[in-house]
Amino acid sequence: MSASPHAAGSTETRQVYLFATCVIDLFAPQAGVDVVEVLERLGVTVHFPAAQTCCGQPAYTTGFPEEARKVAAAQLDLFPEPWPVIVPSGSCGGMLKQHWPRLFADDPARRVQAESIAARTVEFTDYLVNTLGFRLDAPAASGAPLRVALHTSCSARREMGTLGCGRALLERLPGVERVEHGHEAECCGFGGTFSVKHPEISAAMAADKLDALTASGCESFVSADCGCLLNLNLSLEKRGAALRGQHIASLVRARMDGAAS
Amino acid sequence: MSGAAAEPRARAAIFARLRAAPDVEPVAVPDVAGYYRNRAAPSGESRRERFVRNARSWRAEVIETTAGDWPAALDAVLDARNVRRLLAGRGTTIADTLAARLPAGRLRWYDAPLASFKPELFGAIDAGITTTLGAVAETGSLLLWPDAAEPRTLSLVQPLHIAVLHESGLHETLFDAMVGQGWAARMPSNALLVTGPSKTADIQRMLVYGAHGPRELVILLLRDGDAA
Amino acid sequence: MSAASLPQADARVSPEDFKQRSHESLHDAHLRQSFRGAMDFLVERRALQFPDLQAFNTLRKLGENVRQHALAQLPDLLERLEARLTELGVAVHWAETPADANRIFLDIARRHAATLMVKGKSMVSEEIGLNHEMAAHGVECIETDMGEYILQLDGDRPSHIIMPAIHKTKEDVAAIFHEHIDGAPLSDDVNELIAIGRRALREKFASAKIGVSGVNFMVAETGTLALVENEGNGRLCTSVPDVHVAITGLEKVVDRLEHVLPLYALLPKSATGQAVTTYLNLITGPRRAGEKDGPREMHLILLDNGRTQAYREARFRATLQCIRCGACMNHCPVYTRVGGLSYGTTYPGPIGAIISPHLMGLQSTRDLPTASSLCGACGDVCPVGIPIPDMLMKLREAGRHSVAESITPPAQALVGQGSVRRAGEVLAWRAWRVLYSHAALYRLFAWLAPRLRWLTPAWQGGWTASRAALKPAPRSLREQLARRRAGRTVPGR
Ligand code: SF4
Numbered sequence: 014m015s016a017s018p019h020a021a022g023s024t025e026t027r028q029v030y031l032f033a034t035c036v037i038d039l040f041a042p043q044a045g046v047d048v049v050e051v052l053e054r055l056g057v058t059v060h061f062p063a064a065q066t067c068c069g070q071p072a073y074t075t076g077f078p079e080e081a082r083k084v085a086a087a088q089l090d091l092f093p094e095p096w097p098v099i100v101p102s103g104s105c106g107g108m109l110k111q112h113w114p115r116l117f118a119d120d121p122a123r124r125v126q127a128e129s130i131a132a133r134t135v136e137f138t139d140y141l142v143n144t145l146g147f148r149l150d151a152p153a154a155s156g157a158p159l160r161v162a163l164h165t166s167c168s169a170r171r172e173m174g175t176l177g178c179g180r181a182l183l184e185r186l187p188g189v190e191r192v193e194h195g196h197e198a199e200c201c202g203f204g205g206t207f208s209v210k211h212p213e214i215s216a217a218m219a220a221d222k223l224d225a226l227t228a229s230g231c232e233s234f235v236s237a238d239c240g241c242l243l244n245l246n247l248s249l250e251k252r253g254a255a256l257r258g259q260h261i262a263s264l265v266r267a268r269m270d271g272a273a274s
Numbered sequence: 275m276s277g278a279a280a281e282p283r284a285r286a287a288i289f290a291r292l293r294a295a296p297d298v299e300p301v302a303v304p305d306v307a308g309y310y311r312n313r314a315a316p317s318g319e320s321r322r323e324r325f326v327r328n329a330r331s332w333r334a335e336v337i338e339t340t341a342g343d344w345p346a347a348l349d350a351v352l353d354a355r356n357v358r359r360l361l362a363g364r365g366t367t368i369a370d371t372l373a374a375r376l377p378a379g380r381l382r383w384y385d386a387p388l389a390s391f392k393p394e395l396f397g398a399i400d401a402g403i404t405t406t407l408g409a410v411a412e413t414g415s416l417l418l419w420p421d422a423a424e425p426r427t428l429s430l431v432q433p434l435h436i437a438v439l440h441e442s443g444l445h446e447t448l449f450d451a452m453v454g455q456g457w458a459a460r461m462p463s464n465a466l467l468v469t470g471p472s473k474t475a476d477i478q479r480m481l482v483y484g485a486h487g488p489r490e491l492v493i494l495l496l497r498d499g500d501a502a
Numbered sequence: 503m504s505a506a507s508l509p510q511a512d513a514r515v516s517p518e519d520f521k522q523r524s525h526e527s528l529h530d531a532h533l534r535q536s537f538r539g540a541m542d543f544l545v546e547r548r549a550l551q552f553p554d555l556q557a558f559n560t561l562r563k564l565g566e567n568v569r570q571h572a573l574a575q576l577p578d579l580l581e582r583l584e585a586r587l588t589e590l591g592v593a594v595h596w597a598e599t600p601a602d603a604n605r606i607f608l609d610i611a612r613r614h615a616a617t618l619m620v621k622g623k624s625m626v627s628e629e630i631g632l633n634h635e636m637a638a639h640g641v642e643c644i645e646t647d648m649g650e651y652i653l654q655l656d657g658d659r660p661s662h663i664i665m666p667a668i669h670k671t672k673e674d675v676a677a678i679f680h681e682h683i684d685g686a687p688l689s690d691d692v693n694e695l696i697a698i699g700r701r702a703l704r705e706k707f708a709s710a711k712i713g714v715s716g717v718n719f720m721v722a723e724t725g726t727l728a729l730v731e732n733e734g735n736g737r738l739c740t741s742v743p744d745v746h747v748a749i750t751g752l753e754k755v756v757d758r759l760e761h762v763l764p765l766y767a768l769l770p771k772s773a774t775g776q777a778v779t780t781y782l783n784l785i786t787g788p789r790r791a792g793e794k795d796g797p798r799e800m801h802l803i804l805l806d807n808g809r810t811q812a813y814r815e816a817r818f819r820a821t822l823q824c825i826r827c828g829a830c831m832n833h834c835p836v837y838t839r840v841g842g843l844s845y846g847t848t849y850p851g852p853i854g855a856i857i858s859p860h861l862m863g864l865q866s867t868r869d870l871p872t873a874s875s876l877c878g879a880c881g882d883v884c885p886v887g888i889p890i891p892d893m894l895m896k897l898r899e900a901g902r903h904s905v906a907e908s909i910t911p912p913a914q915a916l917v918g919q920g921s922v923r924r925a926g927e928v929l930a931w932r933a934w935r936v937l938y939s940h941a942a943l944y945r946l947f948a949w950l951a952p953r954l955r956w957l958t959p960a961w962q963g964g965w966t967a968s969r970a971a972l973k974p975a976p977r978s979l980r981e982q983l984a985r986r987r988a989g990r991t992v993p994g995r
Contacts, residue, residue: 042978067938199877205876207872213525214528247970248970281596300574426741430741464741466782474733485700486734
């Protein structure tokens with residue numbers, strides 16, 4: 014295989030935790046499988062604590078912080094080793110990194126745990142680009158040319174600051190060309206319970222996003238957030254459109270496969 | 275009167291609520307001076323050039339002239355716009371020159387209080403001319419302190435406002451002017467920063483000059499050093 | 503034109519109808535397009551003013567510091583301001599409610615036997631419904647900001663706090679002027695329209711006894727009121743009539759004169775992408791001895807209307823940092839789509855969603871804090887660093903928890919605290935919590951749900967109105983990973 018991790022630093026085995034998110038677990042497991050597959054091919058040992066459920070964000074953002082706190086509390090003991098916690102979602106990553114410490118501000122013991130996890134939380138593309146220095150060194154023949162658009166979730170952009178990581182990752186996939194779409198920085202309209210409390214506004218935002226993606230001339234689009242992807246893909250399905258989006262890990266894996274073949 | 279009786283009650287209730295609020299963590303005193311000190315100094319052009327460029331970007335007409343030549347420049351401005359009646363304040367640094375230069379019919383002094391002068395002010399005058407307290411190079415803005423001699427409406431009601439500015443009055447920023455001239459201790463009833471002519475974009479975002487104030491702002495900039 | 507002939511904006515508009523009105527707006531293609539166009543324009547213009555993110559952040563920190571510093575000592579500053587203004591001869595009035603403020607206005611008008619007021623742009627005067635109230639008592643209160651004037655003639659309401667008439671085309675304006683202004687020709691030339699407005703309002707400026715204005719910043723140190731504008735109508739309102747009445751929210755005070763500078767550096771850049779406005783008008787007391795113009799009498803009305811409620815809780819206090827630039831709405835994907843009129847509040851958009859619950863209570867405004875995907879665009883651009891998304895979440899919480907039900911109970915309830923709580927929603931989140939905080943239970947669920955995916959309803963409320971149904975995958979990730987680990991030698995796909 015010609016994929017090389019260009020890992021900066023030591024060659025000892027890297028161990029990471031995967032916090033896969035509840036959305037991926039039940040609704041988009043392929044994204045999770047591809048995350049594990051990519052990391053393992055790059056020589057990383059991935060630990061998936063089986064007792065993990067959800068970061069608590071749905072309740073937290075809807076105005077039920079106590080429910081969120083209880084669910085988040087159930088995750089705190091699952092990451093005892095000092096390994097990075099890889100989150101294949103800017104949104105859930107933002108919850109762990111920015112909001113967990115605040116959620117446990119009045120609970121000293123848990124706050125220490127939450128802060129430790131927050132400090133170790135790394136979004137998937139960030140880990141690939143900045144920790145592993147990933148780059149796919151492929152001969153020109155590998156992988157057919159592909160035009161993809163990148164949808165960066167609002168939390169990835171604002172809470173995790175990983176807009177640049179997603180772009181860099183696509184640049185490091187030979188044959189993949191990133192195309193811009195109109196109002197790229199704008200929200201896709203998901204917003205958790207917003208999408209059911211204000212379905213019409215949410216739908217209007219999603220529709221504009223889909224129009225922009227379609228107009229970009231991309232063959233497919235990627236995102237590092239499965240919440241956005243579910244919103245967009247199921248809207249496309251309802252439209253009867255052929256365009257689909259996938260998790261960026263799935264694209265990376267597919268390009269690795271292409272490079273390997 | 276019901277209002278008069280209610281007000282002290284309202285005041286007391288409001289303060290009671292404000293005073294009952296829990297203290298927050300102390301907040302540092304804002305260091306406005308430090309902010310302006312630490313900003314990168316502008317470079318590449320003189321302060322005058324910077325002022326002129328910025329003022330013009332706001333559609334002010336800047337005429338660079340000298341202490342000796344400005345009356346002629348003013349004549350040209352008035353003639354070009356066919357100004358028949360120019361309003362000015364008495365006793366200012368430009369008053370004598372104006373009186374000597376302009377025919378009596380063309381110059382009108384702002385002598386009466388507004389109440390009695392209103393019909394003429396709103397109806398029969400084409401332009402107003404004022405001195406300035408200085409200007410701000412960073413934004414191309416004039417500093418005006420209207421007073422008894424040069425009332426607020428002298429720079430406001432006419433379609434054309436002409437301002438006489440000495441280059442020595444240029445400050446880099448409004449902060450420099452405000453602190454350098456010690457405004458806080460001696461605020462006049464009205465102090466103005468005026469940048470270009472009056473404008474609006476309230477209809478379909480289309481920019482139109484002369485909304486309610488002057489349509490045109492002409493600045494006679496008297497350069498230092500090359501006085502006649 | 504008499505007061506009676508002026509059409510009045512519908513006073514019954516309420517945020518309770520947000521969903522209905524936003525539904526209508528979403529289906530109004532013309533409105534959608536004009537808002538998108540206007541917001542794109544403003545977003546782009548602002549970006550040009552802040553090319554360097556670091557420089558913006560430095561200035562924004564200072565602006566935030568100025569506002570927080572002022573709020574931290576708000577009652578002291580207000581007392582100092584009042585003392586300074588009193589020395590200067592300005593009458594300071596305190597109003598707890600819009601009704602109080604209107605009564606003060608009316609008293610002043612009656613004392614001067616005034617039947618006409620000219621008004622510069624003031625959102626607080628909208629908040630108290632001043633025009634409507636004065637008209638009801640025979641006093642005509644004329645808007646003089648061009649955008650506001652157009653709306654007033656048409657009996658319409660502002661849809662944006664900085665550009666109130668962005669929902670009107672020049673053809674709309676032409677028709678409105680032609681109908682309501684004597685002798686106005688039907689012209690859709692914008693220069694000519696503005697000239698028509700200017701002429702019509704000149705008469706009003708010359709004859710009104712009272713000029714009304716809002717205030718952008720008040721300075722405790724000097725008793726100065728700072729007004730920011732482009733048109734010059736604010737200067738006319740505060741220079742020509744014999745009486746000037748300023749009205750503003752009591753939070754608008756800053757400590758020192760120089761503290762105005764960073765706020766003024768932020769406000770027009772954030773609002774319209776201008777480095778400065780045409781006028782920064784600093785008013786310190788009424789006309790002085792010997793002066794020929796300026797008001798002989800000056801009043802300042804300080805309105806509470808729920809602001810002290812926001813003040814009293816640390817978690818809501820930052821709401822009062824706002825300098826009303828409108829940047830949050832310009833960048834809001836929800837506002838851009840539903841427009842300002844959908845909100846049914848004086849302040850629309852993100853700032854409206856965080857301030858209106860304090861002004862009007864949580865119940866009638868219940869749909870505003872939830873009408874956000876929490877994308878965070880508003881918080882990014884707010885020039886005084888208000889964490890708007892956090893505030894929205896806290897308001898969602900306050901609506902759903904009475905004081906007794908709150909985990910960290912506030913000392914006092916907000917108006918309408920807990921009024922949005924619904925048993926169904928509470929139960930759903932409780933069930934969710936039980937499921938997601940018990941690993942064994944969740945594991946069972948994650949095993950079961952994929953196997954019962956054929957039971958997934960095709961109709962899922964609002965979700966499926968525009969989307970296919972959300973269905974669990976055939977196997978959960980945890981199962982797939984477990985199987986993968988068990989069959990280690992088999993490649994993943
Ligand atoms: S909340 Fe911030 S961005 Fe919105 S109007 Fe107020 S100051 Fe401007």
